[in-house]
Amino acid sequence: MSSGIERTLVLIKPDGVRRGQVGQVLGRIEAKGFTLVRMDLRTADKALLEEHYAEHVGKGFFAGLVEFMGSGPVVAAVVEGHQVISTFRVLAGATDPAKAAPGSIRGDLGRDWGTPAQQNVVHGSDSPQSAAREIALWFPSL
Numbered sequence: 001m002s003s004g005i006e007r008t009l010v011l012i013k014p015d016g017v018r019r020g021q022v023g024q025v026l027g028r029i030e031a032k033g034f035t036l037v038r039m040d041l042r043t044a045d046k047a048l049l050e051e052h053y054a055e056h057v058g059k060g061f062f063a064g065l066v067e068f069m070g071s072g073p074v075v076a077a078v079v080e081g082h083q084v085i086s087t088f089r090v091l092a093g094a095t096d097p098a099k100a101a102p103g104s105i106r107g108d109l110g111r112d113w114g115t116p117a118q119q120n121v122v123h124g125s126d127s128p129q130s131a132a133r134e135i136a137l138w139f140p141s142l
């Protein structure tokens, strides 16, 4: 879009929901000036999660990741704003919470318990192509 207004898929993962971090994560999104377009609390089934993480099929952490992501409810949200795809990735911080910078969501709130899947609080789409694919997967009616 020439205006630079994009949409991205954000997930607050089961660890974030379990630890009561939904409000903090949404607050950071809103504080940055982004808009919530759709939002839903749900426990995702295995088929959805395997499709969501299709790029990681065959990796050693894949099964653990899918199991962890289905271990409880997630908040799935479509978030809109100027360059929100890349900017939310900056807000989220590095994948590994131990390496994520202080000030980022994962740096401040993430906790890696050494399980096969890192418990890093949030997911954010990594490109316009991923965002379109993931939004269609989680919110087919959009």
Ligand code: DAT
Binding pocket: 061, 065, 094, 095, 116, 117, 118, 120, 122, 123, 124, 126
């Ligand atoms: P990101 O979530 O930052 O886009 P990714 O797409 O590479 O990272 O991986 C998806 C998720 O899989 C990530 O949030 C946590 C988990 N993961 C990635 N690499 C991992 C690893 N080496 N060991 C365990 N879990 C991993």
Ligand code: MG
Binding pocket: 126
């Ligand atoms: Mg990714």
